[in-house]
Amino acid sequence: MKIHLIFVGKTVFPEMEAGIQRYLDRLRHYASVEVHVVKPEKIGKRADEESVKVTEGQRILKLPAPQDVLIAWDERGRQMDSPSFAALLGRIQESARDLWMVVGGPLGLSEEVRQKANHILALSKMTLPHDLARLVVAEQLYRAFTILRGEPYHK
Numbered sequence: 267m268k269i270h271l272i273f274v275g276k277t278v279f280p281e282m283e284a285g286i287q288r289y290l291d292r293l294r295h296y297a298s299v300e301v302h303v304v305k306p307e308k309i310g311k312r313a314d315e316e317s318v319k320v321t322e323g324q325r326i327l328k329l330p331a332p333q334d335v336l337i338a339w340d341e342r343g344r345q346m347d348s349p350s351f352a353a354l355l356g357r358i359q360e361s362a363r364d365l366w367m368v369v370g371g372p373l374g375l376s377e378e379v380r381q382k383a384n385h386i387l388a389l390s391k392m393t394l395p396h397d398l399a400r401l402v403v404a405e406q407l408y409r410a411f412t413i414l415r416g417e418p419y420h421k
């Protein structure tokens with residue numbers, strides 16, 4: 267299973283980017299990981315927010331192949347604990363399908379992305395800035411692999 271992370275636009279805060287890279291480097295001891303940065307749409311004062319999400323969504327959905335698994339991160343999604351998330355990853359790994367995970371931009375993900383996703387997962391019910399959501403996703407992926415291997419990181 268290869269893991270693909272789709273981010274909309276660059277990470278804004280350098281300290282967040284450093285944290286994301288730190289966890290992705292750790293994660294690469296367990297899995298092949300690739301980050302895909304999708305071009306963000308400009309959000310102007312009079313921008314039609316729905317069309318921004320739709321255009322970004324079309325860019326996102328061009329990336330995974332039909333047989334791949336797509337997880338959309340969204341505050342309205344299903345919450346799970348870290349062992350359950352690890353178990354989900356374990357099942358996807360066994361299916362030998364590639365895994366794609368998408369974190370939306372400042373306006374979030376389009377309805378089409380949410381509909382096409384195999385799973386919509388929430389990190390909490392609170393809305394996180396997209397930089398922080400990326401960092402938490404990277405850490406939870408790393409944590410999940412340590413859980414699957416029975417390593418002591420997860421306490």
Ligand SMILES: C[S@@+](CC[C@H](N)C(=O)[O-])C[C@H]1O[C@@H](n2cnc3c(N)ncnc32)[C@H](O)[C@@H]1O
Pocket residue numbers: 338339340341342368369370371372373374375387388389390391392393394395396399
């Ligand atoms: C600033 S949030 C977008 C908020 C937007 N109002 C919405 O309705 O989705 C940017 C992205 O961060 C991720 N995100 C933020 N909070 C999250 C949470 N609690 N759980 C999962 N993902 C979250 C989602 O991928 C979201 O599209």
